[in-house]
């Protein structure tokens with residue numbers, strides 16, 4: 001763990017292929033490329049040590065190389081055991097950037113890779129780019145352990161808790177003050193996704209958050225685009241690559257009608273499926289009903305559903321009891337951040353259940369009564385486990401926000417109170433603006449009288465803070 005391994009990837013020979021795809025992606029990522037043009041010379045991230053824990057895909061490679069071009073010293077791991085694109089990791093490693101990620105890591109390897117990405121020589125990063133909060137969790141848990149504080153469970157999966165504890169003990173045996181040094185230099189975290197953001201707000205409420213954090217997810221140009229339009233494309237991609245199933249005419253049950261659920265539902269309806277939504281929030285349930293979907297609990301959808309998709313960011317959504325009642329060859333998958341939305345560990349532990357691997361990330365589980373269901377990506381993010389995640393263009397919106405957040409934290413992290421912030425609306429509008437030309441969009445222009453009439457300035461921000469889009 002403490003050796004100076006420069007990188008760990010599946011196959012360094014995939015670098016040329018990765019590079020070709022990175023060059024193609026750059027054309028589809030106008031926001032990141034504009035940021036490179038604007039800040040490439042002044043190097044606003046010069047001196048910043050950055051650790052990323054975010055799906056190591058082709059699009060992420062463009063993000064990493066943007067951070068490097070702005071002057072940062074970057075180390076990277078993936079935030080999911082199945083989401084790495086090995087050719088992307090190889091291409092980044094070939095540029096001399098330390099990356100520790102491959103598709104199909106074990107959980108132990110996953111946490112060790114996260115540690116390696118966090119360890120910058122004898123110290124840690126100044127800044128973390130997190131997706132789901134695992135890198136931040138390791139830092140916070142590491143410090144707690146060093147201080148001898150009581151361990152508070154963080155995950156519903158005790159196997160994973162044990163792996164984290166073992167890793168932290170190993171670190172402690174090598175270096176008793178490692179996490180203290182890490183937290184001394186750390187000055188900010190920017191978080192990509194809903195689930196990670198929820199973790200940050202909880203830590204802020206409980207006053208355990210160590211440094212200021214920027215909630216990138218709730219930039220409008222992130223959650224209203226990546227979560228929605230990204231999933232609208234990558235959910236179908238994941239299901240199709242895994243199963244080749246015809247979606248038209250089928251019944252698809254989507255659990256959760258937040259930003260991700262909205263995109264998933266539109267995607268499945270667009271392909272001709274009948275869509276049923278499960279929701280607990282009356283506002284989202286009403287939205288689903290008025291968009292024309294049937295809304296009812298999962299228990300009432302089990303006999304109808306051909307495909308089940310969890311998109312809640314919550315745990316135990318599809319329970320073992322549900323799976324036992326599903327149709328033969330029903331497909332179950334999750335597009336939320338963690339794998340605890342579907343009770344896979346209970347399924348695996350059930351007596352008499354047989355697992356047949358059809359191919360990597362596609363398993364058929366047969367119950368004692370003879371019916372079988374498919375589980376995709378072992379219940380982890382289906383779009384990144386069974387396909388390649390969202391397309392470049394929408395990731396350019398998300399990652400432009402990430403770069404702006406990192407620049408903000410590098411410049412102002414030390415002065416900011418320890419709290420969770422969002423980026424100002426003006427920057428959100430700028431990110432959107434950077435993506436218009438690529439789609440041939442021409443904006444209309446306000447005149448002074450109109451701007452005065454609606455109470456804004458002609459150059460924006462165009463909406464008040466409470467506006468919901």
Ligand code: NAI
Pocket residue numbers: 193194195196223226227230231255256257258259260261278279280281284311312313314317335336337338381382383384390
């Ligand atoms: P959200 O908070 O907007 O939506 C989640 C919805 O699930 C809410 O409307 C909530 O009321 C509902 N919900 C919660 N518990 C439920 C239950 N027991 N039954 C039915 N509905 C329930 O969150 P968002 O942004 O849609 O994200 C959802 C998850 O997807 C998060 O874990 C997020 O991190 C992840 N995500 C995954 C992406 C991917 O590419 N796979 C992209 C973006 C987000």
